[in-house]
Amino acid sequence: MTTEGDTSVERGAERSPEVPQASPEEAAKDEAGAAGHGAEPRGKRSAEGEATFLVAIAEAMWEEMERDDSVFLMGQDIGVYGGAFKVTEGFLDRFGPERVMDTPICEETIIGTAIGAALAGMRPIAELQYADFIANGFDELVNVAGKHHYRVGERVPLVVRGPSGGGVRASSFHSQNPEPWFAHTPGLKVVVPAFPTDAKGLLKAAVRDDNPVVFFEHKWIYRRIRETVPDDPDFTVPIGRADVKREGVDVSVISYGAMVHKALEAASDLEDSGISVEVLDLRTIWPLDTAAILRTVEKTGRAVVLYESHRAFGVGAEVSAVLAEDGFDLLDAPVVRLAPPNVPVPFSPPLEDAYLPQVEDIVDAVDKLSKW
Amino acid sequence: MSNGKARDIWGEPVRTSASARFDRLGLKEEDLHRLLYYLKLCRYFDERMEMLYRQGRLPGAIYSGRGQEGTHVGTGFALRREDVFLGTHRDLSVQLTKGLELKRVMAQFWGRVDGYTRGRDGNSHVGSFAAAGTFAVVSMLPDSYPVACGWALAFKRRGEERVAVAMCGEGATSNGRWHESLNLSSIHRLPAVWIVNNNQWAYSTPNRLEFSVPSVAVRAEAYGMPGIRVDGTDVLEVYEAVGDAVERARSGEGPSLIESVSLRWKGHAGHDPARYVPREMLDDYMGNRDPVKRLQDLLMSEGAVSEADAGALDERVKKEFDEAHDFAQRSPLPSGEDVTRGLWTEDGYWDSDPRGDGRTE
Ligand SMILES: Cc1ncc(C[n+]2csc(CCOP(=O)(O)OP(=O)(O)O)c2C)c(N)n1
Numbered sequence: 001m002t003t004e005g006d007t008s009v010e011r012g013a014e015r016s017p018e019v020p021q022a023s024p025e026e027a028a029k030d031e032a033g034a035a036g037h038g039a040e041p042r043g044k045r046s047a048e049g050e051a052t053f054l055v056a057i058a059e060a061m062w063e064e065m066e067r068d069d070s071v072f073l074m075g076q077d078i079g080v081y082g083g084a085f086k087v088t089e090g091f092l093d094r095f096g097p098e099r100v101m102d103t104p105i106c107e108e109t110i111i112g113t114a115i116g117a118a119l120a121g122m123r124p125i126a127e128l129q130y131a132d133f134i135a136n137g138f139d140e141l142v143n144v145a146g147k148h149h150y151r152v153g154e155r156v157p158l159v160v161r162g163p164s165g166g167g168v169r170a171s172s173f174h175s176q177n178p179e180p181w182f183a184h185t186p187g188l189k190v191v192v193p194a195f196p197t198d199a200k201g202l203l204k205a206a207v208r209d210d211n212p213v214v215f216f217e218h219k220w221i222y223r224r225i226r227e228t229v230p231d232d233p234d235f236t237v238p239i240g241r242a243d244v245k246r247e248g249v250d251v252s253v254i255s256y257g258a259m260v261h262k263a264l265e266a267a268s269d270l271e272d273s274g275i276s277v278e279v280l281d282l283r284t285i286w287p288l289d290t291a292a293i294l295r296t297v298e299k300t301g302r303a304v305v306l307y308e309s310h311r312a313f314g315v316g317a318e319v320s321a322v323l324a325e326d327g328f329d330l331l332d333a334p335v336v337r338l339a340p341p342n343v344p345v346p347f348s349p350p351l352e353d354a355y356l357p358q359v360e361d362i363v364d365a366v367d368k369l370s371k372w
Numbered sequence: 373m374s375n376g377k378a379r380d381i382w383g384e385p386v387r388t389s390a391s392a393r394f395d396r397l398g399l400k401e402e403d404l405h406r407l408l409y410y411l412k413l414c415r416y417f418d419e420r421m422e423m424l425y426r427q428g429r430l431p432g433a434i435y436s437g438r439g440q441e442g443t444h445v446g447t448g449f450a451l452r453r454e455d456v457f458l459g460t461h462r463d464l465s466v467q468l469t470k471g472l473e474l475k476r477v478m479a480q481f482w483g484r485v486d487g488y489t490r491g492r493d494g495n496s497h498v499g500s501f502a503a504a505g506t507f508a509v510v511s512m513l514p515d516s517y518p519v520a521c522g523w524a525l526a527f528k529r530r531g532e533e534r535v536a537v538a539m540c541g542e543g544a545t546s547n548g549r550w551h552e553s554l555n556l557s558s559i560h561r562l563p564a565v566w567i568v569n570n571n572q573w574a575y576s577t578p579n580r581l582e583f584s585v586p587s588v589a590v591r592a593e594a595y596g597m598p599g600i601r602v603d604g605t606d607v608l609e610v611y612e613a614v615g616d617a618v619e620r621a622r623s624g625e626g627p628s629l630i631e632s633v634s635l636r637w638k639g640h641a642g643h644d645p646a647r648y649v650p651r652e653m654l655d656d657y658m659g660n661r662d663p664v665k666r667l668q669d670l671l672m673s674e675g676a677v678s679e680a681d682a683g684a685l686d687e688r689v690k691k692e693f694d695e696a697h698d699f700a701q702r703s704p705l706p707s708g709e710d711v712t713r714g715l716w717t718e719d720g721y722w723d724s725d726p727r728g729d730g731r732t733e
């Protein structure tokens with residue numbers, strides 16, 4: 001996967017090249033004069049009214065906090081600084097330090113605190129500076145959040161969210177896709193959207209969900225993908241439903257997260273060679289929309305499972321197993337998995353490019369499969 | 373104080389240092405009786421459950437808290453119903469004192485539907501916020517600490533005069549989340565009380581291999597909160613310390629740390645003969661620092677409790693245990709068909725009683 005010039009994620013975040021600054025009029029309106037700060041995320045849409053993925057996430061949280069006083073944020077550097085990726089920029093001024101709570105560096109306790117607050121009737125959203133740091137809070141999520149309702153019937157409505165994914169030259173500690181860890185764990189819903197509208201609707205649904213939700217935001221998408229997103233404060237996208245992002249009849253590419261965009265690019269390339277690709281965006285990893293998976297394969301008879309988390313024992317294995325168990329008769333060819341090898345995400349461009357499935361890899365895989 | 377009490381020449385009761393202490397703690401005679409009742413109940417429960425375990429009549433594990441009832445009952449007694457308690461495998465007695473029903477706890481041990489977890493969990497991995505304001509124990513130590521931060525945060529945010537009290541053993545204080553939680557609670561002045569039940573052993577590991585500071589309590593300074601060390605075999609001392617810390621938290625002055633020292637009389641769990649605990653130490657604690665006997669002796673010498681009163685309490689706890697045991701044996705086992713239910717809130721499993729008798733908590 002080639003990137004558009006970013007060599008450092010954090011530097012990229014601070015440059016904010018695609019986030020429009022407040023217009024002079026808006027800045028003048030802002031009493032404090034701090035451009036953009038304290039302003040609604042909607043003010044950060046482009047002149048055409050489009051929101052980046054990042055702004056869509058911010059809109060979702062802002063709206064939910066406006067709607068429900070029990071919703072609050074906790075995480076590292078989310079207050080004055082507005083978060084490492086600036087997702088919560090402006091939130092502190094609007095909602096105050098109790099609802100936009102800067103925490104020390106203690107993921108285990110951040111997540112555990114979110115669990116306690118959720119049990120007490122609040123709706124916490126805990127931000128991880130990078131999704132990778134979820135490993136530091138693993139135990140509370142897996143052993144407490146995921147099990148508690150099954151064990152005692154007490155609700156734990158929390159959201160843990162953070163930037164995941166690679167392709168931004170951030171190497172193994174800032175590029176992981178931890179979703180399979182949690183999809184494998186009972187009691188956690190796992191959401192990984194690919195488009196701003198889905199991200200907004202799914203995050204709002206996650207906040208309203210009475211179960212714990214792990215929500216990963218692919219950082220490669222943050223500022224690259226933009227679209228017009230709904231304004232209705234009650235707009236949500238249901239958790240657990242996949243969505244066909246491109247219709248086709250020859251081969252299904254079943255994917256999620258940043259890889260959906262690669263799949264769409266590959267699909268338009270393939271169209272030129274006469275292969276019609278259907279792209280199914282899972283959007284939610286767990287609960288998995290098995291009906292949608294079977295439906296697309298019923299149509300095409302061929303499936304490539306394309307994903308950015310590690311190849312073995314992951315999303316591809318699960319989707320393939322669903323097809324083998326319940327869709328054997330629908331298949332005209334074996335299911336193909338296209339995913340990075342089970343090694344840590346490497347840094348140097350040739351290594352990372354070799355690690356991640358590229359558009360050409362998808363084109364090749366689909367082409368081969370279509371001829372099977 | 374009434375019966376048999378020493379009186380001065382004017383016929384007024386002699387005010388001993390002990391009775392002055394009861395007054396200072398605001399403990400009236402009926403409170404002292406209740407305190408003794410809980411000590412006896414928890415002791416008796418512990419002994420009988422061990423017996424059933426040894427006879428092979430109790431499935432699963434037991435973690436005896438014998439010898440530590442002063443810490444347990446003193447803590448449970450100092451809390452209000454609306455306060456929350458988050459403990460560990462060994463401090464079921466706190467939860468019993470705070471209000472878990474004995475019969476439903478016993479049903480839990482036998483994996484029955486009337487247990488608080490309906491058979492999804494066993495032994496002392498129990499709790500119910502709805503029933504008693506207690507957190508269902510999580511094995512991982514001390515996972516309850518960060519969760520207590522969250523409750524305290526919610527109380528503070530909503531301006532409620534409630535306190536989150538978490539307890540764990542001294543071994544659990546070696547884990548990072550213990551330190552993280554004290555730190556976070558202090559930064560945000562959360563209404564939390566951190567109690568460490570130092571029974572001097574973490575499974576087979578003694579204090580000196582868990583930490584190199586002279587006590588757990590001294591660590592409080594590192595987190596900017598008061599820390600005290602109390603005699604966990606004296607239920608009144610624990611009650612007073614926890615009461616003070618809880619009031620401090622309630623009035624918005626932030627968290628405190630209490631280290632309560634006693635000895636674990638039995639092994640880590642039912643299978644462990646604990647040969648690593650020196651005999652003399654055990655004899656000393658069992659002979660001279662039995663928390664149940666200490667309070668009973670004190671109350672008798674003060675005339676607050678008679679032989680007959682004590683005997684009646686013994687009868688009462690035995691009867692209550694037997695009734696609860698019967699209830700547990702009669703309670704149905706869960707249906708295997710329900711194994712996947714109740715994971716998600718949407719399926720409604722926990723909204724209704726599995727036996728359909730409409731009981732709600
Ligand atoms: C994180 C974690 N590691 C290991 C264990 C296994 N374990 C259960 S109890 C125990 C000893 C605990 O000692 P302490 O904290 O002093 O509590 P006590 O049992 O003495 O009450 C251990 C090691 C655990 N429950 N949690």
Ligand SMILES: [Mg+2]
Pocket residue numbers: 541542543569570571572573574575
């Ligand atoms: Mg111990």
